[in-house]
Amino acid sequence: MGLSEVSELCYKITESYLKLNHETSIIIETQNAIRLTRHYLLDDIFTRWSPINGEISFSYNGGKDCQVLLLLYLSCLWEFFIVNAKRSQFEAKYQKFPMEQLPTVFIDQDETFTTLENFILETSKRYNLSLYESKKEVGRNQSMADAFRDFLKIYPETKAIAIGVRSTDPYGELLKPIQKTDSNWPNFTRLQPLLHWKLANIWSFLLFSNEPICALYVHGFTSIGGIKNTIPNPYLAVQNKENKENKAPKLYFEWEIKNSFNNGESPTNKRIGTSVSYLDKADEKISIGLGQTKFFPGWYLIDDALERAGRLKK
Template sequence: MSAHTIGGIKPRSTAAIIVIGDEILKGSTLDTNSHFLCKRLHKLGVVVRKIHVIGDEVNSISNEIKELHTKVDFLFTTGGIGPTHDDKTFLGLAKAFEDELVFNEEIASAVSSLSKKTEPNKGFIQKLSTIPRSATLRWGREKGTGERGKYPIVQVKNIVAFPGVPRFCELAFDNIEEELFPSTEFRPIFRETIYANKSEFEFSDELTKTADNFEGRVEIGSYPDFNNNYYKTKLIVESENEEDGAKAVEELKKIIAENLVYYDAKPWLNTVQKWNAFRERKLVSNPNFVKSLDGAMACIDGILDEYSLNQIALSFNGGKDCTVLLHMLRVAIDKYGPGQKIAGFHIVCDDQFPELTQFIIDAAKMYNIVVMELPGPLIIGVSSLKEQRPQIVPVLMGSRASDPNGKYMKSKVEWTDSDWPRVLRVCPILPWSYQDVWMMLRGLCVHYCQLYDQGYTSLGGRETTVPNEMLRIESSGNIRYCPAYTLNDGNEERKGRKNK
């Protein structure tokens, strides 16, 4: 990892974090609270100066608090708050300032109201409710409702004590964030991430020049990623001044030019907004492709207008074409509100790649699709589908005209032949090319089966599918295959299928 630092961002406040717990030091529990707090504080423009991890020992807690609290604006502790003998944060807080511990009725009342027991254990309440006399209770406001929080966070001077259980720590921070860091006083720093599909070494000179141009006003971090299949370099641009930050981003985008990647780790979320942005970008660079996008989406929208969701099924075998269709269907449905389930089915292949099976499972979770497994061949599977879900009428399929069976389709929407179960075959991407498929998948960072990155261009059973020889590279006796999306001639797509 390398970083270009141009001047320092001068935040309004500083912070330190003390993680308390023997279980952290012993490796029994993984600390995620400090990571969470660092991310949230950085977003607010607060710089974390130190993170200390200490055990459940009163003197250690006291000494760490005394040493750190005068060096930063905020000192956060996590852990050591609870009803057991080894929860000693409040004891350490009191000792640090020669304070006494007292019973707090407000906390006791909150513990009682939140307890699932009819009569909460008195020792449990006593331990949780005994805090330093000088402490302030921060109740905060619940996100969404705006109501006062149900349980308070204890603060002594500039020390805020969070619980150690991650979900309680995160919930507590959410509730008191505005109270601790009012939006009128804490303006988040400008921060934007840019991705490039080339190594940072290929544009390091231009990057250095940009860094020099914004010296003292902008900070640019450059981070290579050798495992991501969408980008090779991540640039993080930060500035106290939004205008300076935005100008630096524009300069960097010009340097990266055609290697700029609009990376998205979770493309299945906020799909409509992302689809529209993708379409606008392609409208400038490739208007003919946009016509293909619009034609396919119009076909899907037409089906959704005519049929209810419980009448529609998606044929999903995990291949690239039906993955395109899955994403487009998710976009079309999300126009009416996200979260609705998609009904799908999968014709099971006896010798299916395990990678393909796993991808179908993963895609079902990401896209909220319920996939029925049905026996093959296709005509038997569709018959079984109609038996189990007789209300199904349109079946959406990822067939293209270049497919062996797609060539028999005269239009995107056709009824099955008389000797088949009666369903409406819908093939929105029927006229698409091989390149169109990959342009959409890669352009929206849609997740696809990993086999495509190993040189497979068309997936079937393991006995009939091999990496495409057109993507083969041999060097010094070593053989490897380029990813499927690098295949230049789409007519060679099925060279990875035996007897096809």
Template sequence: MACIDDILDEYSLNQIALSFNGGKDCTVLLHMLRVAIDKYNIVVMELPGPLIIGVSSLKEQRPQIVPVLMGSRASDPNGKYMKSKVEWTDSDWPRVLRVCPILPWSYQDVWMMLRGLCVHYCQLYDQGYTSLGGRETTVPNEMLRIESSGNIRYCPAYTLNDGNEERKGRKNK
């Protein structure tokens, strides 16, 4: 993708980070970057906690980091506020350049790539979860529920026809 190439042209590898939370969107992005990770032997760091805390820790440990690649899409709760694939963080965040190559992608686009390229993803998606968050707020999506002879099961996330229903796999806190 052009915006990834632009970032790789403009910044050295020790200035670039990838935010990965294990979800389908970040899995797509990680797959896109896998070649670079293998080729350049990129260091992987795990920074647990909410994204803002992870980015703060990252900037403390690696102050040279500028762009952070993220798997946000425009249909995500915070993605809808982004005007382009590459933007600086808001003033209440640590200063990094957010790079969201899949910002314009749909729910179906994500699944088309994951399934089309046989990319491994979190097994919860095969159990009817369509949007992963905290354990207390993540549930199988009722749109994928099938009840037969008193048994309840859920179809895989990739069978959800309407991407606008993706967040029905979350419950309010």
């Protein structure tokens, strides 16, 4: 799949989700969340910065939030192209999708999980990302702001960067969908069209999409930081049978998983249980290191306040 095809796929996933009439409050809320994000992207962002000439870059770390934003971003890119193509005097089918790769930036700040690194590389291929990776030796002793300074030296045409940050993230509460960086950061515009998304919305859309997701989530992670300060979420631990009081957490997304996009038509993409992304050997010892505790998958947790319970204090 080229960028054109995968953008069209994301468009179809999004349209299918918006058409769902299985009315759970989570699905209705997520449909509204998608509509608002699409409005930011199509009406406020792509009208001010061109998505096709390198003015906008995408910040990507393989996490669930920026993956959701990526799916919506590509979906809107497709819509932006088709709408413009229809306005043109030439028939849309004779027009070439205006770009081959999406400018993307990953700052390799902490020592990361090999599983996550593999996932970033796999998905860079899948979504046709032209991935800028900060230099490891530098990045790990460098502030994120300085890493972005280096990035801008190489890509000075960048005017705005899309970020999958949500209001429930630390210091996220006061952020706005479109805002300049703070004074101690290099100067560009932050595009944050996912602020209003709750954890439940993220999982509902991502599980429905049937896209590969990082295997760490399958093993109980709910928020992925550096390897030294992230463990699976303790609230998802499967406790031993002796502990009779321990109840299994409720799965809110059974319907999305059963009725996921294209389910049955693409057997290679059966993700739940046998994720396309796999837990790397190097990371298997992490779960063993935790005293053989098993964990429910990350999507069994929908309380935003507990999302980072697996993050240890640095």
